[in-house]
Amino acid sequence: MALYIFGHKIPDSDSIVAALAMAYLKNALGIEAIAVRQGDINPETKFILEKFDLEIPELKTSFANNEVYLTDFSDIAQAPDDIGKATIIGIVDHHKLGDLTTSTPLECWIRPVGCTNTIIKEMFDYYEVEIPKNLAGAMMCAILSDTVIFKSPTCTKLDTKITKELASIAQIEDYKALGLEMFKVKSAVDGTPVRELVMRDYKPFDMNGLKVGIGQLEVVDLSIFDDIKDDLLIDIKALKEEKGLDTVLLLLTDIIKMGSEVLVSSNQEETIEKAFDKKIVDGKFWLDGCLSRKKQVVPVLEPAFA
Ligand code: MG
Numbered sequence: 001m002a003l004y005i006f007g008h009k010i011p012d013s014d015s016i017v018a019a020l021a022m023a024y025l026k027n028a029l030g031i032e033a034i035a036v037r038q039g040d041i042n043p044e045t046k047f048i049l050e051k052f053d054l055e056i057p058e059l060k061t062s063f064a065n066n067e068v069y070l071t072d073f074s075d076i077a078q079a080p081d082d083i084g085k086a087t088i089i090g091i092v093d094h095h096k097l098g099d100l101t102t103s104t105p106l107e108c109w110i111r112p113v114g115c116t117n118t119i120i121k122e123m124f125d126y127y128e129v130e131i132p133k134n135l136a137g138a139m140m141c142a143i144l145s146d147t148v149i150f151k152s153p154t155c156t157k158l159d160t161k162i163t164k165e166l167a168s169i170a171q172i173e174d175y176k177a178l179g180l181e182m183f184k185v186k187s188a189v190d191g192t193p194v195r196e197l198v199m200r201d202y203k204p205f206d207m208n209g210l211k212v213g214i215g216q217l218e219v220v221d222l223s224i225f226d227d228i229k230d231d232l233l234i235d236i237k238a239l240k241e242e243k244g245l246d247t248v249l250l251l252l253t254d255i256i257k258m259g260s261e262v263l264v265s266s267n268q269e270e271t272i273e274k275a276f277d278k279k280i281v282d283g284k285f286w287l288d289g290c291l292s293r294k295k296q297v298v299p300v301l302e303p304a305f306a
């Protein structure tokens with residue numbers, strides 16, 4: 001029976017490349033493993049896979065009676081709907097521990113670093129398996145993406161060290177330039193439907209019984225949103241109603257100015273204002289220095305919603 005390896009719903013580059021890297025590692029160790037994905041890939045991931053000549057993992061959303069290995073998440077809200085019928089044999093992740101549980105012992109590689117692929121590089125070293133050049137390049141890009149080219153507060157010394165090691169395997173000298181090129185691809189919003197932008201890097205959370213959705217768009221210049229910001233606000237309000245959510249936030253993150261404009265549609269505006277010590281004006285507020293949803297937004301919101 002093959003082992004299926006996949007990342008969270010609405011996959012990002014880290015979760016896709018992590019699944020590919022883990023599948024490569026497991027196969028090298030003699031365990032038949034297949035990388036799959038739970039949803040469409042985003043333009044940044046497409047750029048990375050094309051650049052390094054890697055296949056897009058197959059779409060698979062049902063895993064009843066399968067053995068699975070999870071990359072980049074451990075939350076039920078981000079898992080396939082029938083995850084309860086699968087056997088989770090391992091998790092590699094760098095988020096807060098989620099609410100998935102297992103009925104059998106599992107392998108767990110969860111560490112507070114900037115990217116899942118950082119941990120996977122350590123797994124390759126631990127098992128003494130060589131990383132192919134193209135896979136190393138993609139893993140390096142995943143780290144640059146998740147750490148916002150080392151600017152995110154989630155970035156650790158280990159992430160920068162491992163990026164350099166992967167760059168050397170991939171024979172890429174100017175990895176920061178490649179990182180910026182990648183973020184420029186990520187910044188393209190022209191002609192993209194508003195809902196697609198809201199959902200591009202969207203994560204659902206259950207915060208003490210309240211359903212919360214948080215999307216994030218990381219760009220090199222926030223002015224690209226000038227013409228569509230009102231539409232984005234209207235759309236997160238619509239999304240909140242459609243899905244019966246309590247709160248939807250959309251972070252418009254400027255990776256050069258290093259901060260995020262937060263668009264808000266919520267039943268708890270006052271709680272949010274208090275939590276961040278900000279005033280919501282015209283459905284939005286600015287958070288200086290905020291680049292990370294997992295480290296600077298979720299940990300502020302979750303206790304406030306208790
Ligand atoms: Mg991710």
Ligand code: MG
Binds near residue numbers: 014072094114115146
């Ligand atoms: Mg990640």
Ligand code: MG
Binds near residue numbers: 012146
């Ligand atoms: Mg991210």
